[in-house]
Amino acid sequence: MRPDPLSDHHPDPHPDLVVDRLDVHSTDAGELARLRAYADAWSLGFHEGGLDDDKHRRWLESTRADDAVLRAVWPRTSRVAGTPAPVGTFTSWQQQVNVGGGRLLPLHMITDVTVAPTHRRRGLLRRLMGEDLAEAADRGLPLAALTVSEGSIYGRYGFGVATRRRRIEVDLTTRFALRDQVEDTGALELATPAEAYPVCREVFARVLATTRGMVARPAHHAVHDSGEHDWETGGPDRASRVAVHLDPSGTPDGYVRFRVKDTDGGLVEVRDLQALGPQVPLRLWRFLADLDLTAKARAIAPVEDPLDLALTDPRVVTTTEVRDVLWLRVLDPVAALEARPWSADATVVLGIDDPLGHAAGTFRVTTEQGRARVEATDEAPGVRLGVDTLGALYLGDRSVLTAAAAGRVTGSDVATWAAMADHAGPAPWNTTGF
Numbered sequence: 001m002r003p004d005p006l007s008d009h010h011p012d013p014h015p016d017l018v019v020d021r022l023d024v025h026s027t028d029a030g031e032l033a034r035l036r037a038y039a040d041a042w043s044l045g046f047h048e049g050g051l052d053d054d055k056h057r058r059w060l061e062s063t064r065a066d067d068a069v070l071r072a073v074w075p076r077t078s079r080v081a082g083t084p085a086p087v088g089t090f091t092s093w094q095q096q097v098n099v100g101g102g103r104l105l106p107l108h109m110i111t112d113v114t115v116a117p118t119h120r121r122r123g124l125l126r127r128l129m130g131e132d133l134a135e136a137a138d139r140g141l142p143l144a145a146l147t148v149s150e151g152s153i154y155g156r157y158g159f160g161v162a163t164r165r166r167r168i169e170v171d172l173t174t175r176f177a178l179r180d181q182v183e184d185t186g187a188l189e190l191a192t193p194a195e196a197y198p199v200c201r202e203v204f205a206r207v208l209a210t211t212r213g214m215v216a217r218p219a220h221h222a223v224h225d226s227g228e229h230d231w232e233t234g235g236p237d238r239a240s241r242v243a244v245h246l247d248p249s250g251t252p253d254g255y256v257r258f259r260v261k262d263t264d265g266g267l268v269e270v271r272d273l274q275a276l277g278p279q280v281p282l283r284l285w286r287f288l289a290d291l292d293l294t295a296k297a298r299a300i301a302p303v304e305d306p307l308d309l310a311l312t313d314p315r316v317v318t319t320t321e322v323r324d325v326l327w328l329r330v331l332d333p334v335a336a337l338e339a340r341p342w343s344a345d346a347t348v349v350l351g352i353d354d355p356l357g358h359a360a361g362t363f364r365v366t367t368e369q370g371r372a373r374v375e376a377t378d379e380a381p382g383v384r385l386g387v388d389t390l391g392a393l394y395l396g397d398r399s400v401l402t403a404a405a406a407g408r409v410t411g412s413d414v415a416t417w418a419a420m421a422d423h424a425g426p427a428p429w430n431t432t433g434f
């Protein structure tokens with residue numbers, strides 16, 4: 001049974017505080033003031049200052065569109081400010097993630113987790129996370145996800161690194177040469193982000209449907225991707241351009257949104273690149289290298305990207321950082337494991353340790369022709385792992401054998417589990433920020 005930190009048998013651990021939810025759809029003046037205070041609190045928590053009216057309106061609109069749940073912690077009184085401001089914020093909502101084999105699963109997304117410096121290490125994050133994950137599990141959501149500011153915090157709640165990305169710098173001078181000419185019978189069109197947005201949305205929907213690890217975009221992406229509003233500058237994005245690639249029938253199958261940031265230095269900032277098929281990304285890179293008055297591009301890319309191998313000189317690409325992106329947490333192991341694709345046909349009894357209880361148990365996993373049947377069992381496990389490791393292995397970013405070598409997967413059937421669970425194709429890839 002799951003431990004319940006808030007059961008009647010435990011005294012309230014925070015008697016000086018109120019933990020409640022905000023109604024994101026409310027038009028009541030009092031609730032709108034609380035929403036404003038909530039937004040300022042998370043923004044200040046990330047050292048971004050309070051939000052101006054325009055940013056607040058945009059945040060509220062997109063948060064409403066996502067139908068997000070906002071959990072806040074309020075002091076009962078404030079002797080200094082008069083009106084108490086939140087000392088804890090925690091936002092969650094529902095999206096979808098591609099778990100492989102073209103299957104999308106509901107995903108519980110978490111963001112804007114902050115606790116004021118005055119209230120640190122009193123268990124507020126633990127409390128908010130505990131309540132939120134328990135509700136998501138009760139609603140039957142199989143997976144939860146977040147992106148993190150610090151790597152040491154979320155493993156204890158069962159999250160593991162499920163996708164990673166590189167930051168790369170690409171030399172766009174004459175050193176940029178592809179080994180083979182891109183055979184392209186399609187076409188490229190240049191447009192503003194606003195003009196290109198409907199087409200980019202269609203392309204992204206197809207990328208989401210076919211890319212393991214990709215997460216559907218939350219509402220705030222729309223204003224940003226369409227150039228309507230740039231969060232950094234606080235105004236419309238007039239600097240970006242979008243090159244859209246069309247296949248020979250005229251159907252868009254890729255795009256790159258970019259801006260040239262510094263005409264002297266010639267830096268191309270790639271803000272979003274989405275493409276279908278192996279040739280289109282190379283064609284878009286060829287396009288970027290053909291831009292005049294540029295010397296270098298900065299982009300994010302998969303850890304293993306065909307671009308490096310497609311170049312005559314692989315040193316044209318410099319990796320400046322490799323980092324975790326999506327942290328995944330399995331809430332319902334039966335639904336999660338039955339949804340993802342599998343390699344070898346076999347049976348393994350899997351023991352999952354989960355300090356929060358949601359995914360804990362022993363499960364017989366039988367795979368056949370790419371699908372799994374998963375049932376709770378009393379048999380002794382042949383493979384044992386923690387729920388955070390299950391999250392890290394779920395999309396296939398890491399191999400089971402690597403995790404076993406790190407001591408995170410144990411048991412006599414590890415090799416069989418690896419043959420069943422490891423993916424042959426490219427690593428999972430997610431570009432959706434939240």
Ligand SMILES: CC(=O)SCCNC(=O)CCNC(=O)[C@H](O)C(C)(C)COP(=O)(O)OP(=O)(O)OC[C@H]1O[C@@H](n2cnc3c(N)ncnc32)[C@H](O)[C@@H]1OP(=O)(O)O
Binds near residue numbers: 111116125148
């Ligand atoms: C998903 C996102 O939004 S990522 C962004 C997270 N937010 C930030 O980084 C903003 C700045 N930081 C903060 O707001 C806070 O320090 C938080 C939210 C990270 C932690 O909040 P707190 O209420 O202090 O955490 P809480 O007291 O519940 O501690 C929970 C556990 O996490 C641990 N922990 C908390 N902060 C950290 C940290 N920075 N590094 C390592 N461990 C930490 C605690 O030791 C505790 O461990 P235990 O349960 O094993 O004893």
